[in-house]
Structure formats: C-alpha cells, structure tokens
Amino acid sequence: MAPRGTQASQARRGGPSQSQRRRGADSEDEEDYGAMDYDDDEDGEGIMAGASQARVGSQSQADGANRRRAGGTGGLSTEVRCLALVPRRSLAETMRQFFQDIKRRANDLVRMALFEEPRRQTIRRTDIIKKILPENSRGFNAVFDVAQRTLRHTFGMELVELMTRSDRDAIGEEKKETGKKKGQASGTFILRSTLNPELIKLANNKNDKLYEEEVNSLRALGLIGEEQEDQDYERPGGAILAWKPVEPLALTGILQLVLSLILANGRVLPEPQLKRQLKSFHLYFNTKLPSPAFSSRDEQTLFDHLSDMIKQNYLDRVRVPMPGGAPTGGSRRKSRKAADEEEEGLYEWRWGSRAHAEIGEQNVAEFICDFMRKSWLDEQLKLLGEDEEDEERAAAGRRGKNVARNPRRRAEKEAELEDKADKYGERLLKDVTRVAGSELTRV
16 A cells, blocks of 8 residues: 555646546446436337436536535535435436336236226226325326326227216306316226227228138137027127127117217206106116126116116216205105105206216217108108109009109209208207207217
8 A cells, every 4th residue: 555645646746636536437427327228118218208307407416516515505405415426327227217117007007997997997096096006196197197108009098087076067057157166186087998980980890701700710619500600699790899799789779868868858857757758768667678798687677777877977866855845744645656756756867977078968969960860861761752652653543554763853852851861960969059058068
C-alpha cells in the first residue's frame, strides 16, 4: 500500500480524481443501460415510452444531486435523492420487473373477465383489487389499461362500466339545474363486444363449405351418424358463430321483446300492462321455456327467465309506492286474486344497466322499426298479389281466355311499396323517440 504522500503526488501529477472516476463509472452504466433490450415485452411498448422519460428524469435528478453535493441549493425530497443514488443498471432492472408485473396482473384480469362472461356476471372494482392487486390498489389504472388493450386486440371485447341506478333513472328527465354534477361511478364492469355489427351479421350466415367440413369432422370423430344430422342440437350450423349450443335463441328473443315493450311505453312499464301485452303474444308468466346454459334448472317459466335477466342487470323490477299511501286493512278479507292484482300494481319494469351498456335504446328502436316495416311490407305484397289474381280472373272472364301478368308493372308497384315501407319505418322511429321523452341512448 502506497504512503499518503505518494498518493498525493500522483494526484498532483494528473492522476484521476475521485469525481472523475465517478463520472467514468456513470458513463459505463449509461452504455449498459442503453444496450438493454425490452423486445420480449410486446404488450409493454406504450409503457416503455414512459421508461425512457423516467430515465431522463432520473438523469436530471442525479445531476441535481451532484450539484447539491458541489454546494448548490435545492428542495428535492428524500425519495428523489435516494433514486438519484441508485445505479442505473439496478434502476433499469427494477423498471423491467415493474412492467412485467403489470403485464402479468393484466393477464390475470383478462382471464377473470373471460371466466365471468359466460355466466353474465358483473366484475366489481373491489373484487379486482382484492384478487389481482391486494398489495397495491394504486396500480389499478395501469393494469386496467393493459388488460383493455389485450381484450380489444386479441378477443374483440372490452370492459365497460355500468350505470348507477340514479343515472338510469335520470335518463329522459329534464335537468332543471344547470351544471349538475355527474353521477358517481358504479365501480361495476361487464364485457362488451367491439366487433362491427356487419361483421357479426356475416359471421352468422350459413356457409355450405363450412357446413360440409363440420359434418365430415363430426362423422370422423363418431359424434354423429347419418340419422343424427336432423337433430336440432347436434346438427352443425355452418356459420362461424354457433349460437344453439350456448343458449336458445328463444330466450334472447323474449328479452328483446320485453325491452321493446318497455321502451315503446316510455321507458317504464307497469307489471299489469306488461302481462297484458305479453298475453297478445301468447306468453304468460307461467309459460314453460327452455333452460339457458349454466343453469341448474331442467326447465323454467317465463317469470324465472325474467328473474334471471334481473340478476344479470338486463332488466329492473322496481317497487313503487301505492297512490294515496299504504293500503289500510279492512274488516273484510280480500280475495287471493284481488290481493295478487294489488301486489302486481306495486311493480314497474325498466331497463337494467347491462341493457344500456350492451344493447342500447337506439338499437332496440331500430329493431322495432325494422320488424314493423317488414311486417307491413309483407302484408302489402300479399294484398298486391291477391289484387292481381282478382284482376286476372276478371279479365279472363270478360275475354274468355287467360291474361298474362305484366312483370314490369309488378316491379314498379313493388318499388313503390318499398319506398312507402322505408318512410313508414322512419316515422315509426321518430314516434318511438318521442314516446321515450328524449334522445335514445347508444352503445
């Protein structure tokens, strides 16, 4: 070991000082930091842009710390001073682990959302924090954003937050106070498709080639035979989207019907009126229906199905107060039928939060108008055909021979009826919007 005098003489002859050695070590660390590769994190490209910003920030913080050690003044916190003293290689490794942890937790959130979707279960923010972020709830937004990107780009779905009850009740009501604060967040999420409706429509069309390939595959596996192709459940659909094995379409149609009746009645439908309107479709609360997927019941009634729709937030059954206050008991005991009718009058049916987020009032209104337009057009075309047959018989009776139809005249009348049907649908859409009381909500 050299004496102190020798070390001092080496310093005077131009040897590297302690500050120079520190700057040299910092430059070596900077080269190692720049050479590090983050390509293994494909989903972290947006986050790594923040990493470079953090690197620049840490550089400026380290320079500030060096200036303070040289005698400068500053008001940086203790955390920033400690960050400035962390070697850059260690800081880069810490950031890498941080981003990998975000990606892992985001994948857990994607898996959780996909698992709950087939049962139409909602996902609460508190459950996400409890199961995925138990030690750091402040990282919710970062994890949620990465999970949303994965859901949209890979699965064609996204997480959306549901309305609160107060927000649903406020739809259609005129806001008397200006600058009214927006309702609080519900903290409840569901999965919603982001696919284009036209793409979904094409995916539901039957393809003969795909149908033949499905039949051959099932035959090769021994799952169906020649006599089993006509069975409704096991018969291949020949479309990209297969609905029958998942849930009977009749249940979806009934839900659309009830939502349409509620919207056409001004967004609120008393239960007695709902029963009367369903009766015109030969539907009663005790009508037997097929059980949906993930159900423990072998069979269910219409009311059971509507109750499930309430649990899944498609519908809402609200108890309302009786006019004039609570009924008072009389000396005579009411009949069971009268008691049931009085109990029915205490409930109103409304849209649920999932229906607003997943279906939308505008889509249901267009469904109503399209259905009514097609029904009106089919009836008019049928009447047109009957009139032409009557004219042909009358002309044949006068002339004593058959008269050939004029296809050009037929095409002109059909085009005229098409134009009238379109105008009828437009008027009907305006009527539905007017009855609703305000602009219809969209998805």
